[in-house]
Amino acid sequence: MKPIYKTVGIVGTGAMGRGIAQIAAQAGSVVKLMDNQAGAAEKAREAICAQWDKLVEKGRMETTAATSHKASLLTAGTLADLADCDLIVEAIVERLDVKKALFAELETIVSAQTVLATNTSSLSVTAIAAALKHPERFAGYHFFNPVPLMKVVEVIAGLKTDAAVCSALADYARQMGHTPVQAQDTPGFIVNHAGRGYGTEALRIVSEGVADFATIDRILRDQAGFKLGPFELMDLTALDVSHPVMESIYHQYYEEARYRPSVITAQRLAGGMLGRKTGEGFYRYADGVMQLPAEAPVPRVAEMPPVWVSPRASRRSELLQLLKNLGAKIETGQSASPQALMVVAPLGFDITTVAVVERLDPARTVGIDMLIDDAATRRRVLATNPATRTDMRDAAHALFARDGKAVSVIRDSGGFVTQRVVATIVNIASDICQQGICSPKDLETAVTLGLGYPLGPLAMGDRYGPTNVLEVLFNMQTVYGDQRYRPSPWLRRRGAIGLSLMHEE
Numbered sequence: 117m118k119p120i121y122k123t124v125g126i127v128g129t130g131a132m133g134r135g136i137a138q139i140a141a142q143a144g145s146v147v148k149l150m151d152n153q154a155g156a157a158e159k160a161r162e163a164i165c166a167q168w169d170k171l172v173e174k175g176r177m178e179t180t181a182a183t184s185h186k187a188s189l190l191t192a193g194t195l196a197d198l199a200d201c202d203l204i205v206e207a208i209v210e211r212l213d214v215k216k217a218l219f220a221e222l223e224t225i226v227s228a229q230t231v232l233a234t235n236t237s238s239l240s241v242t243a244i245a246a247a248l249k250h251p252e253r254f255a256g257y258h259f260f261n262p263v264p265l266m267k268v269v270e271v272i273a274g275l276k277t278d279a280a281v282c283s284a285l286a287d288y289a290r291q292m293g294h295t296p297v298q299a300q301d302t303p304g305f306i307v308n309h310a311g312r313g314y315g316t317e318a319l320r321i322v323s324e325g326v327a328d329f330a331t332i333d334r335i336l337r338d339q340a341g342f343k344l345g346p347f348e349l350m351d352l353t354a355l356d357v358s359h360p361v362m363e364s365i366y367h368q369y370y371e372e373a374r375y376r377p378s379v380i381t382a383q384r385l386a387g388g389m390l391g392r393k394t395g396e397g398f399y400r401y402a403d404g405v406m407q408l409p410a411e412a413p414v415p416r417v418a419e420m421p422p423v424w425v426s427p428r429a430s431r432r433s434e435l436l437q438l439l440k441n442l443g444a445k446i447e448t449g450q451s452a453s454p455q456a457l458m459v460v461a462p463l464g465f466d467i468t469t470v471a472v473v474e475r476l477d478p479a480r481t482v483g484i485d486m487l488i489d490d491a492a493t494r495r496r497v498l499a500t501n502p503a504t505r506t507d508m509r510d511a512a513h514a515l516f517a518r519d520g521k522a523v524s525v526i527r528d529s530g531g532f533v534t535q536r537v538v539a540t541i542v543n544i545a546s547d548i549c550q551q552g553i554c555s556p557k558d559l560e561t562a563v564t565l566g567l568g569y570p571l572g573p574l575a576m577g578d579r580y581g582p583t584n585v586l587e588v589l590f591n592m593q594t595v596y597g598d599q600r601y602r603p604s605p606w607l608r609r610r611g612a613i614g615l616s617l618m619h620e621e
């Protein structure tokens with residue numbers, strides 16, 4: 117198939133420029149590499165050719181294909197050498213003034229038909245285009261690192277971008293083997309906006325002393341199926357990249373509470389504990405291997421108390437069945453006997469509030485997160501309240517670990533770890549739909565491919581129940597009085613009918 121753009125210029129041949137150049141050449145375009153650092157374009161060319169050699173070695177590319185790609189990969193000494201390009205993609209330093217100056221100069225060199233695109237991840241496409249004579253041929257083309265493996269690209273229309281330019285860029289993305297998604301020009305576009313919920317809510321949980329980093333990572337991996345916990349992920353991305361993104365999106369949205377960053381990452385960034393690349397982040401790394409702190413052992417309990425389950429527990433019948441399977445002595449009376457361990461399973465509320473409202477003895481009350489079907493998770497999460505007796509906590513821990521499933525015991529908070537993080541992700545995603553930043557379908561595609569979540573955020577909301585998610589948010593808003601937990605109107609409207617329905621309202 118003939119490529120939509122015969123000749124493609126890449127300005128800035130660092131990590132991103134190289135990746136884009138590689139897939140553009142693989143799509144059959146002639147690619148010209150340009151960098152303002154002496155020798156950088158040649159170095160990039162060699163690196164890309166080495167990538168193709170590797171693919172040939174692994175049997176993933178024909179030798180003839182590699183030879184032809186190499187022949188179509190050229191270097192350009194100056195911007196003037198890009199005069200005949202049909203598309204120019206910029207991947208230079210992330211500075212508005214420098215990008216604006218580059219495109220102003222390119223406009224004096226190329227024809228009026230040449231499409232100009234920026235790979236910016238945090239600047240406004242409209243702002244970069246503001247100085248152009250022909251802003252209609254300018255768009256955002258946001259790839260992810262490493263480009264050949266991250267198969268999604270956001271195509272972003274600035275205020276004046278011609279829709280035909282975006283649709284051609286989307287078609288070209290497909291020719292390069294990528295999946296395009298269309299986004300409005302808003303802070304963080306889709307992926308970096310949708311990704312705000314995961315890390316910021318996890319950081320907030322740590323800042324409240326509810327659980328430590330490793331426990332939160334374990335819970336989100338084992339309960340909700342995330343490949344990497346939020347702290348492992350931040351260690352991998354490094355805080356010098358992720359903390360500024362958190363700050364930038366928060367400020368660009370005029371201090372919207374949903375995106376509020378954390379002092380924890382600000383301090384760690386200042387202290388140089390950036391993550392894997394500095395050998396220490398939330399975890400320590402010895403020879404590149406993460407040092408995982410050991411889990412708390414399951415306590416030995418000589419005599420197990422009887423168990424009483426609150427009539428208001430979520431998934432109550434499943435919880436009773438689980439306790440039966442674990443061999444618990446279950447009390448069935450209206451109220452608990454004086455010896456009983458009392459189990460509550462709230463959504464969004466803290467254990468203390470539940471004990472007070474339901475008039476339970478807080479010293480014997482322990483909570484369990486039942487948002488997700490127990491059969492679908494690899495870990496159970498219990499929460500104490502400040503008055504919970506140690507023997508009751510240990511009994512609950514030992515009881516719920518009887519079948520060998522992992523158990524984490526956390527401290528009281530509004531909402532359990534998974535409830536808080538999942539509800540925040542679903543809420544932010546719903547607000548992206550509310551703002552019309554992209555279609556629900558593109559949102560799901562962008563998040564699964566760009567962030568590697570086990571499910572798109574809307575499908576995640578449907579899996580765990582939109583009304584459950586709403587209940588978590590409403591109750592957390594009550595507990596914390598914090599605007600960050602106010603449910604998006606889109607979520608409230610869709611709550612009853614499901615979030616991932618693709619029909620338009």
Ligand code: NAI
Pocket residue numbers: 127128129130131132133150151152153156206207208209210211214218235236237238258259260261
């Ligand atoms: P990098 O630092 O690896 O490469 C930038 C290259 O641009 C360097 O080779 C530099 O010499 C060259 N350069 C700088 N100013 C130039 C100019 N005026 N003219 C020509 N060349 C110039 O940076 P990286 O990571 O490749 O990022 C490039 C762009 O892509 C930035 O806008 C960044 O925000 C964006 N981006 C980066 C992602 C990442 O994960 N690294 C992901 C998505 C977007």
